[in-house]
Amino acid sequence: MTQQSVRDSGRRTPSSDRLRQVLVAIGAVVAVVGSFIGSGAAGGTPIAQAAGGALSADATLLAPAGGAFSIWSVIYLGLVGYAIWQFLPAQRADDRQRRLGYPVLLTLVLNAAWILSVQAGLLALSAVVILLLLVSLCWAYGRAIATRGLGRRSALGTLLVDGTLGLYLGWVSVATAANITSFLQFAGFTGFGWSPEGWAIAIVGVAGLVGVLVAVWSRGSISAMLSLAWGLVWIEVSRVSGALPSRPVAMAAFGAAAVVVVATLVARIVAERGRRAEAAR
Template identity: 85%
Template sequence: MTHDTVLDSGRHAPHSDRMRQLLVALGAVVAVVGSFIGSGAAGGTPIAQAAGGALSADATLIAPAGGAFSIWSVIYLGLVGYAVWQFLPAQRADDRQRRLGYPVLLTLVLNAAWILSVQAGLLALSAVVILLLLVALCWAYGRAIATRGLGRRSVLGTLLVDGALGLYLGWVSIATAANITSFLQFSGFEGFGWSPEAWAIAILGVAGLVGVLVAVWSSGSVAPMLSLAWGLVWIDVSRVSGALSSRPVAMAALVAAAVVVVATIAVRIAAVRRERADAPR
């Protein structure tokens, strides 16, 4: 194939590639507009106050303190950056973007749907939607892991794909646990005889296990670890300084965060050593 042929194929990329790029960009716009509504800046009720306060920092023992939600600014910045970057002509026919585009689009749409369901006070629906969002993020991040060897690698591409999606996945993992816990509590679930603290500690244990599994799955990627540990630490803060205090739950959150961090570092070191051992000499 000649150089002119390569250039020509880039100029005449399939219509489906352009459509994918456009839809992802529009999805990012929808998600950002939804975030403004969810923050109360565009006339909506802040998430912590919506649905009767079911998702506030003191609603359940799993709810993180309000400062935790500042991570959404970083996540949205990364997602908007990704939407713009993937829209560039150089990314139009990129095999990695072809495989990532629609999974990422689904997460953006579900994100906005979750905010709207909370705004409408539909707590049960919000629990279903955020669970679907978590599944979609696992799909998208799995595609990101599987396609690391495709296309031309760059620092910017790594930050906007692996970094943004990783932060998104880690944080939504914590948000899903908090949302479902809130739904169960507000629906009258009595815990099969377990105390609320026992349930909270068990859920935090599962969150720590999820962090370890993601570390192994992603060969020690840092981004999911950062947001997952961030959420766990803010649960600790909420249980220590908030109205709904619990020392055992606070300690369990810190232990879970430490396990996630240590496991990710250990897996990353092992992955680097394997790469060096397999490298040609």
């Protein structure tokens, strides 16, 4: 533990730790309730039909097919698992949880806010909120990477923290691109003379670059790679079999997914060799 973390821990009290745990648990409940509303199961309009269908599978060239959204079930399960796990007494004063709790809470609140904005048909607001969600996830995931050496490490903790946040970040990266594209299209953006396919291919390329950067940043996070590649592949599926076909965009999405997978595996191998070399000294 660093001197700074010792000073940070010294300023915390049992009551502030308990408050953090309770707020994260409440945030997880709010996010899950929001997901039920967004799915239409609790009386709300399904996301694909809300906001005039702006986020449906065939709304834009970057919209993934409907099957892609099943990943939310895994992400929410991980978030609920994390909320329960961090609530355990052993995690109350854990320095890693102290640093992660509020960033994760912010992502949960923004998640619910995004669903509500889409349900209200406020597409412009939804684009802003999902961008804020992506930024907050980068903050939370950055904290997770920076604190890997803090606290008590366990396979369950690694799965619930690193695994869940990686999935969350990777998928929201793809969802942000799709959401902002939908907003721009419905707002009448003409593309400065570029064709819709040209823009879609360029954005897919940016998503692939983001995946490579995350791979290097995280030293080969498998969970972030899986969700980002998952989203890109489902864009390809939608462009091949959906009502808005585009072979160039489909090929670009598949290629970007492949690049993300390869970059992640290479980053992981390099990181593992570095750890072994360090251990051998």
